[in-house]
Amino acid sequence: MAPSQDRLSSLPDAVIGQIFSFLPFEDAVRTSVLSKRWKHHWTSVPHLEFFEDNFDRRPWRQMMRPLLVSSGVSEWDEFTKLNFVAMVDRCLLLHCSSIQSVRLRFNPAGGHASTIERWTHQLISKKQIRALDLDLCNGNSTAERTSGSFPLLWDAGGFSPCLRSLTLRNVSLSGDAIITLLRGFNCLERLCLECCSTVMRHDLVIGGGSQQLQLESFRMVKCKGWKGLEIDAPNLRSLEYIDMVRPWRRVNLPSLSVAILDFDECDDDEGSIEDVVNLLADLTHVKSLSVSPAAFW
Numbered sequence: 464m465a466p467s468q469d470r471l472s473s474l475p476d477a478v479i480g481q482i483f484s485f486l487p488f489e490d491a492v493r494t495s496v497l498s499k500r501w502k503h504h505w506t507s508v509p510h511l512e513f514f515e516d517n518f519d520r521r522p523w524r525q526m527m528r529p530l531l532v533s534s535g536v537s538e539w540d541e542f543t544k545l546n547f548v549a550m551v552d553r554c555l556l557l558h559c560s561s562i563q564s565v566r567l568r569f570n571p572a573g574g575h576a577s578t579i580e581r582w583t584h585q586l587i588s589k590k591q592i593r594a595l596d597l598d599l600c601n602g603n604s605t606a607e608r609t610s611g612s613f614p615l616l617w618d619a620g621g622f623s624p625c626l627r628s629l630t631l632r633n634v635s636l637s638g639d640a641i642i643t644l645l646r647g648f649n650c651l652e653r654l655c656l657e658c659c660s661t662v663m664r665h666d667l668v669i670g671g672g673s674q675q676l677q678l679e680s681f682r683m684v685k686c687k688g689w690k691g692l693e694i695d696a697p698n699l700r701s702l703e704y705i706d707m708v709r710p711w712r713r714v715n716l717p718s719l720s721v722a723i724l725d726f727d728e729c730d731d732d733e734g735s736i737e738d739v740v741n742l743l744a745d746l747t748h749v750k751s752l753s754v755s756p757a758a759f760w
Contacts, residue, residue, distance in 0.1 A: 599633045600633040683703070
């Protein structure tokens with residue numbers, strides 16, 4: 464009797480690559496054991512996800528054992544932050560194709576500021592990804608998520624024009640961090656800030672100056688510490704603001720068509736009802752406008 468044919472291995476590389484491109488990163492790594500020819504195909508998937516809290520699950524650690532062992536990690540079966548860092552380093556090193564997007568959730572506590580900066584520099588400057596979702600926390604409770612915030616230093620000189628979408632969660636930013644960031648990512652089309660705090664009590668400034676932003680979508684959710692906002696984005700089409708009432712000191716959004724304003728009730732509100740009225744006066748041209756009732760309480 465002739466040996467049974469491995470039909471999976473006989474698939475063309477283009478078909479295999481297409482299959483892997485639709486799989487979540489964790490599933491792509493797991494699927495690679497189904498066939499010898501599939502063993503290294505995960506290294507070409509365009510979408511990567513690294514979640515520190517997922518790494519604490521035994522099946523995930525066992526699945527990534529070869530990567531950890533090849534990185535020189537001996538106690539691979541015991542979760543440590545160093546093992547997670549080693550795994551991410553190894554994945555980025557072995558990845559041999561272009562990367563379109565990366566989602567990274569990691570608590571940088573314990574002296575891992577340089578780790579975050581190294582990863583972001585490698586992904587943005589060398590891999591030239593188009594979308595980055597960075598969450599610097601590890602946990603679900605408010606206390607854990609707040610403690611996960613970390614000051615991230617941006618170096619505009621190392622940025623790439625390839626990035627189109629940037630999501631930052633639980634990242635502590637300096638007053639001029641967004642200005643520097645947008646100057647470096649001059650082709651950025653989508654910016655999302657969630658729980659991104661500042662201790663400087665500065666205004667959050669988006670746009671302005673001689674450079675015209677390409678930004679088309681901006682989302683801001685529960686970001687503490689900012690005194691007010693200035694937004695000068697002629698190409699912005701979508702605005703979603705889920706946060707406390709603040710003064711909007713400058714608003715230049717001539718192309719805006721959709722705006723969602725959901726004001727939280729908070730004792731630390733910097734603004735007043737007058738600030739809401741002034742903002743709405745600047746948005747009379749918007750085609751779709753949603754405003755929470757809390758704005759007028």
